[in-house]
Amino acid sequence: MLSGLAGRYQRLIDYFVPHSIRSDRAASNQARMFLISHTMGPILGNSVPIALYIFDPTPSWDILVLSASITAFWIFPFLLKRNYDYNSLVIVSVANLNFCIFWSCYFNGGVLSPTLPWVLLIPILSFFYIGGNASLQRPLMAIFAGSFLLFLLSFYGTNPPANDTPELALVALGTVSTVAALCYVATMAIYYARIFDAGVELENEVRRRRLATDQLRAAIVAADEAGIHKAEFLARMSHELRTPLNAVIGYSQILRDDALEANDLRMREDVERIHEAGQYLLRLINIILDLSKIEAGRMQFTVKPHVLADVLNDVVSKSLPAFVAGRNTLELEVDAAAATVETDGSRLAQILGAVLDNIPMHAPGCRAELRCRLLTTRSPDDAIELTIRDSGPGIDQGRLATLFESLADKRDAAASKYGGTGLSLTIMSRQAAAMGCSLAACNATGGGALFTLVIPLQWRPRTEAKIAADERVREDEAA
Template sequence: MSSRAFSDAYFRLLQRFIPPEIAQHREAANCARMFLISHTFGPILGNSVPLALYLLDPTPGWDLLALGLSINAFWLFPFLLKAGISYTRLVSASVLNLNFCILLSLYHNGGVTSPTTPWILIIPILSLFYIGGDPKVRVRLLLISAACFSIFFALYLCIQPERNDLPEYAQHGLGIVSTLAALCYVATMAIYYGRIFDASRELEAEVRRRRGVSEELRGAVIAIEAATAARSEFLARMSHELRTPLNAVIGYGQILKEDAVDEGDAMMEKDVDKILDAGQYLLRLINMILDLSKIEAGRMTFDARPLAIDAVLAGVADRHRERAGAAGTRIAVTCAADIGPLRGDEQRVIQILDAVVENAVTHTPGGLVSVSAEPCADTALFRICVTDTGAGIPPEVLATLFETFSVDRDAADGRYGGTGLNLTLVHRLAKALGGTLEAESVAGSGSTFTITLPRGAVVEARVASRTVRDLAHAA
C-alpha cells in the first residue's frame, strides 16, 4: 500500500470517530482530527519512553508501570468521543493526563534535568491545536497545566524522590529516544496543521473566485433586468401602436364584407374573409405577446369575483361546437354538483380553457372532446379536465409542450403556421393564478389536459417562471 493510500485510509478511519455535530463545522472538525491523530499516533511514540526505561533501568519500579498505563490510556479517548462525551471535557481530561505522564517521568528521572524534559513542549502545542480559536477553553487548559506544574514543584521540593540508579550512558540513550519521539510527535502535528493551512488557502482562493463570479452575475442580472424592462415597455408601446391600425383594418374589413354580402359578390366576400382571418390572427398574436410580457414582468392583474364554472364550461363549449361539428367532433361537458362556490378571474379562466379546448378540437377530427370540472382532494383547489380521443402527443413533443416558440404544438397551427405561444401563455397564466396546467398523453389514445386552480381568491404570482435573479441568489 502506498503512503497516499495509507494516509487516505487512516483519515477515513478517523472520520468515523467524529460526531456529526462536530463534523458539520469545518474548524471544529479539523481540531477533532488533530485530537484523534494525537490520541492514535501519539501513544505509539509516547510508549518509546517507558520501553526505553524498562530496557535501560536495572531496577524498574512502580512509576514505570504507572507511566505506561497513563500513556496507553490515551487510546480510550477516540472511543469516548465517538460515544458522545463532550469534546471540551475530553480535551481537558487529555491535557490533565498528558501533564501527569510528563511530570511523573520528570519526578522520577531527575526533575528539570530529566532526559524526558523535551516532552514539556508538547503540552502548550496540543492545548492550542485541540481548541483552535476558542479563547475560554484555551485559558482553561493553560490554567490546568499551570496548576499541575505548581503541584509538581511543591511535591518535588517537599518530597524528594528516590535517587535513580540509571547509568549515565542509559540517561544519554533515554534522552536521545525521548527527544526523537517528541520531535516526531511535533512534526506529525505540524505536517497535519500545514495540510489544514494549505486547504484553507485553497478554500479562500475558491471563495474569492466565486465572489468574483457572483459580482459578475449580479452585474449581468442588473443588465438583464434593464433590458427586460426596456423590452416590456417596448412591447407595451408597440402593442398599442399595432392594435390601433389593426383594429381599423378589421373594422373596414367587416364593412367590406357587409357590402359584399349586400351586393352578392361571393368572390369579394371570400377575399375579405381572408383579410379578416389574417387580422384576427395578428390581433390574437399581439395580445398573447403582451400577456406573456406582463406575466414575466409581474404586472398581470386579476379580478377575483364569484365564478359560475358550469356557465364558463358551457360557454367555451358552445363557442367551439360549430367548428367541431364541421370536423365531425363532439364536445361533452360535465360539472360536478358538489364543486361548491368558487371565486376567480372569469376572463382569465375562460382564456385558459378556451386555448386548451381549441387545441383538443383541432387535433381530434371525428372524435370526442370531454370537458369536466370537479373538486380536488385538497379542498382549496378544483380542477378542470379536457380529454380528447385524438392521435395523442409524441413524448418528445410532450416534454417541451409549454416552452416558448416551439412550432406545431397548439391550435395556432392554421394557415399562417404556429408560434407555440398559446399553450405557453395559458400555462404561465395558470401559474400566475396560483394553479397549474399539466398534460398527459399516450400516442394513439388521446390526451388529457388538467387545469388546477384555487377555489378562493386569486393567488397572484409575480413571475411564472424561474428568472435570472433566482439563479443569481442560488449562486
C-alpha cells in the same frame, strides 16, 4: 510510497472521527488533531521508556508503569469513535500526559531530568486539543499546575530512588527524549499548518463566491430590466401593428361582400386569403401582446361575480362549430353547488376556449367532456375545479413536459399538428396564474388528454414574481 502511507493514515484518522461532529468543520479539525496526537504519540513517546530500559543499568518497575501509561493513549481514539464526550476525553488525556511526564522526571533526576523537555508539550497539546474553547482553558491549566506542584512536593519531600545511570547514558537519553519531543511537536505543527492553510483557502473561496454572487445579482437585475423594457416595447409595437391590421381586415370584409354581390368567385377567393391571413396575423399579434402584458405585469382584468353556467354555455356555443366540423361531441356538466365565481369572465372563457379549440385539431371524431364541480377541501378557501377531457390518443410525453413553456416547442409551426405558434396554451397558463388560477395537463387514465383548471371562489390575483416563484416550487416538487 510515502503519499500512499499518508493517504492510508488519513483514512484511519477519518475512521475514528464520529459522525456526530463531522458536519462541524472546527470540531472535526480538533478531533483530527486529537487523534493524530493519540495515534502517533505512543509511538514517539515509548522511545523514552525504551531508551531508559537500554541505558539504565538497573531498570525497575517505574519504566513499565511509564510505558503502560504512554501506551494507554491508544485507547482514546476508540472512546472517541464510540461518541464519548470530547471535552471529558481531553481532560483525562491531559491528566495522563502530566502523569507520564512528571513520573519520568521524578525517577530520572527531577528538574534536571533528561525527559524534562516533554513538559513543554503539555500547553502545546492542550492548545491543539481545545482550539478556541475557553471553557476548558482553566481546567487544563489547573491540572498542569496541580501536577507540577505535586511533582515538586513529591520529589523534594520524599527520597526518590537513586539514579545510577552513567552520565554519558543520560546524555544519550536526553538526546532521544529531545528528538522524540521535537518530532512529536513537528508532526502536530505540520498538521495544524495544513488546517490553517485549508482555512485560508476556504476564506478565499468564500470571498470569490461572494464576488461571483454579487456579479450574478447585478446581471439578474440587468436582465430583469431588459426584460421589462422588451415587454413594454412589444406591448407598444403590438398596439401600433394592430391598427393597420384592423384596417386591412375591415377592407377585406368589404371587398368580400362586394365580390359576393358581383358573383366574382376568383376575387372572392383572393379576398378570403387576404382576410384569413390578416386574421391569423392579428391573432399572432394578440398572443405577443398578451405575453408581453403578463411579463410586464400590465395585464388588466375586469372582475365581477359571474354565473358559472352562463360562462360555460357561452364557451361551448362558441366552440361548437369547430366541434361539428371535426365530428366531435362535447358534453357539459355543471355542479349545482358551483353557482357563482368572482373572476374575469371573458378571460376565463378565453382560457377554456383555447383548450377546447385544441380538441378538434388533435383528436377529431372523439368525445369531449367539460365538467365543473365545487372543491370544499382546499385550504384556505374553497375553489371550483373545471376539467376538460377527451377520448383521443392523449399528449405525447415529450410534448407534455413543455406544454405550457414559452418557446420550448421547436417544431415547425406551419407543419405542426398542434397548429399555430404553439404559444396559445403558454399564454393561457400564464394568464390563469395571473388570475390566481392553476392550469394543468396530463394524460387521463384509460386514454385521452385531461386539462384541469382550478379557480378560487374569491378573486386572488398573483404578481409575475409570485407566478415565477410558484413555478419554481412546482419544478422542485416534480424533480
